[in-house]
Amino acid sequence: xxxxxxxxxxxxxxxxxLIDDLGTRIIVCCGAGxxxxxxxxxxxxxxxxxxxxxxxxxxxxxxxxxxxxxxxDSLDNIPRKVEGIKGSDGGELHAMMLDMKRTFDxxxxxxxxxxxxxxxLENPFYQSLSAGFAGTQEYMAMExxxxxxxxEEWDLIIVDTPPSxxxxxxxxxxxxxxxxxxxxxxxxxxxxxKMGGRAGMKFLNVGxxxxxxxxxxxxxxxxxxxxxxxxxxxxxxxxGFRTRADATYKLLQAPGTAFLVVATPExxxxxxxxxxxxxxxxxxxxxxxxxxxRVHGSGAAGLSAERARAAAENLDEGRIxxxxxxxTGVRGSRATSAEPSDTATAxxxxxxxxxxxxxxxxxYDIQQVTAGLLRLHAERMQVLAREQRTRDRFTALHPEVxxxxxxxxxxxxxxxxxxxxxxxxxxAGTGRMPSA
Numbered sequence: 001x002x003x004x005x006x007x008x009x010x011x012x013x014x015x016x017x018l019i020d021d022l023g024t025r026i027i028v029c030c031g032a033g034x035x036x037x038x039x040x041x042x043x044x045x046x047x048x049x050x051x052x053x054x055x056x057x058x059x060x061x062x063x064x065x066x067x068x069x070x071x072x073d074s075l076d077n078i079p080r081k082v083e084g085i086k087g088s089d090g091g092e093l094h095a096m097m098l099d100m101k102r103t104f105d106x107x108x109x110x111x112x113x114x115x116x117x118x119x120x121l122e123n124p125f126y127q128s129l130s131a132g133f134a135g136t137q138e139y140m141a142m143e144x145x146x147x148x149x150x151x152e153e154w155d156l157i158i159v160d161t162p163p164s165x166x167x168x169x170x171x172x173x174x175x176x177x178x179x180x181x182x183x184x185x186x187x188x189x190x191x192x193x194k195m196g197g198r199a200g201m202k203f204l205n206v207g208x209x210x211x212x213x214x215x216x217x218x219x220x221x222x223x224x225x226x227x228x229x230x231x232x233x234x235x236x237x238x239x240g241f242r243t244r245a246d247a248t249y250k251l252l253q254a255p256g257t258a259f260l261v262v263a264t265p266e267x268x269x270x271x272x273x274x275x276x277x278x279x280x281x282x283x284x285x286x287x288x289x290x291x292x293x294r295v296h297g298s299g300a301a302g303l304s305a306e307r308a309r310a311a312a313e314n315l316d317e318g319r320i321x322x323x324x325x326x327x328t329g330v331r332g333s334r335a336t337s338a339e340p341s342d343t344a345t346a347x348x349x350x351x352x353x354x355x356x357x358x359x360x361x362x363x364y365d366i367q368q369v370t371a372g373l374l375r376l377h378a379e380r381m382q383v384l385a386r387e388q389r390t391r392d393r394f395t396a397l398h399p400e401v402x403x404x405x406x407x408x409x410x411x412x413x414x415x416x417x418x419x420x421x422x423x424x425x426x427x428a429g430t431g432r433m434p435s436a
Contacts, residue, residue, distance in 0.1 A: 010395045013289035013402035016427045019048040022155060023256055026145070027288075030161045031262035032272040036293040036406075039413050039422060040262050041160035042066050042095075046416060047423035048156055049085045049093035056094040056148060059160040060141055066160070069413055070095055077102045077144075079154075084416050094154065103140040104130035111237050120233045125226040137162050138172075139241075142248040149251060171283065258288040261401075265295055265387035270394045277398050289402035291426065292391065296383050296408050305381035312374035315367045 018024055029041045038059055045057040056079050059066045067075040070082045075097035082093040108120050120126050130136065141162060148157050251257065259280055263273035273290060280287045395403070406425045413419055 010399065011289075011402040013291070013404035014427070015044065015288075015404060016047075016051070018258060018288055019044060019053065019156065020051060024156065024258055025256040026149065026157045026159065026251070026258070028159045028161060028252065028257065028259045029262050029291075030259060030276060032269050035262050035264050035269050036291075037262045038066050038160045039069075039419070040260065040291055040293065040406075040426070041158045042069055043413075043419045043422035043426060045093050045095070045158050046070075046082075046085065046419045047427065048158070049082075049087050049091040050420075052087065052089035052091040053156045054090065054092050054154045055156045055158060056096065056154040057158045057160065058096055058098060058141070058144060058148065060098045060137060060162040065412075065414075066095060067097065069415055069419055071416065077106075079148075082416075098137070098141055098144055100137045100140045101130045103144050104136065107143060107240075108237070111240055112233075116233055120230065123226060123230045123233065125230040126234075129230075139245065143244060146244060146248040146251065171279065253283070253285050255286070258286055260288050260291050262291045262293060264293050265390050267390055270390055274394055274397055277401055287401070289404065290394075292403055292405045294408040295405045296380065296387060298377070298380050298384060300377060301381075301384070303377060303381075305378040305385070308374045308378040308381065312371040312378070315371040315374070 018027070027041075027044065029037045029044075031037055041057055041059065045055045049055045057066070059075070067073070070093075071084060072080055072082065072095060075095055077096060077099035079094035079096040082095055085091065085093045087093070105121060108126075109117050112120060138161075141159070145157065145159055148154065252259075261273045261276050261280075263269040277287060277290075391403075395401075404426055406422065409418075409422075413422060
């Protein structure tokens with residue numbers, strides 16, 4: 001597929017109008033793990049704040065790179081103001097890192113009286129659930145998003161979605177956890193506690209003896225008891241989990257929310273991005289476009305990989321620069337007069353013969369270095385071609401998705417200046433800038 005039919009024909013993703021629009025209240029950066037979601041979220045946060053928005057960036061990145069790049073010693077469950085932001089018209093930036101367990105604790109404390117809250121928080125099953133149950137992190141990210149939106153303290157919330165095996169976990173987990181906490185298994189475990197006293201014990205001993213015996217063997221009797229105690233204490237809160245999960249889900253579908261799918265120009269990442277685009281459409285969630293990170297470029301794109309390899313082979317075989325003194329051009333053609341380079345080489349040889357015998361190798365070293373650089377360029381051009389084909393396949397599947405490219409950087413982003421540079425690349429038209 002030609003470039004004209006690929007990414008070059010895709011709509012351009014303009015991010016400045018998106019972050020300048022006061023109607024944009026939530027931006028969700030999503031995609032597969034390791035594609036630069038955290039950096040994208042942080043860079044957009046810095047840019048939006050310096051253009052006058054009151055921004056909070058919520059990250060769920062365990063590597064804590066966001067805190068380092070923003071000059072904050074550590075992030076926690078409380079939004080912290082980022083210093084050094086050159087905001088106009090009251091623009092500010094706050095950043096926070098989701099503390100999954102602390103968020104769960106806050107929900108318990110907010111929706112239960114002090115005695116019941118203490119019983120729940122001290123329950124061993126609750127402690128396991130809040131610290132690492134599958135889907136808890138994604139669910140708590142949704143809870144925290146809902147809390148931040150309700151506070152009305154910030155006019156733009158940027159969410160860096162959790163690193164997970166599948167980008168779709170962010171959408172699925174809240175419903176999964178809500179279904180678990182409000183499901184038949186939990187209700188079954190609640191039944192003895194609801195019946196209470198001897199009736200409850202009789203029901204447990206007769207109606208559930210087989211199930212609890214089996215579960216007790218599989219899970220351990222104490223574990224099952226902890227679960228039942230937890231369920232009894234949480235009884236009044238289960239409906240609230242489902243209600244809040246549904247409310248936040250609707251918030252993600254509402255006008256004012258924009259999803260950015262972040263990917264790299266690699267097959268697996270763009271396959272995941274395509275799947276996410278389709279899922280967002282199916283869930284009627286507003287997609288702003290695709291951010292394509294770490295796109296490679298070349299300052300000598302006119303030199304093809306084939307020509308670069310051929311030139312390197314010619315250098316190795318001596319067909320371009322003859323190795324004989326006083327000669328130039330193709331091997332076998334004798335020059336009538338010495339070129340300046342030959343004169344310089346001869347002078348260098350004469351002056352270094354005794355002191356540095358290895359100086360004779362200098363012209364050959366230059367040829368070897370040049371040949372090596374040509375081969376590196378050929379490899380770079382092959383990478384560019386592969387990335388172009390991968391982008392073309394995505395665009396062929398989803399020609400309606402607007403795209404912004406961000407050129408690959410030589411190193412990691414570790415400060416506000418780096419985030420500003422990423423912000424500039426994100427919003428510079430198509431974002432296509434040649435890599436160094």
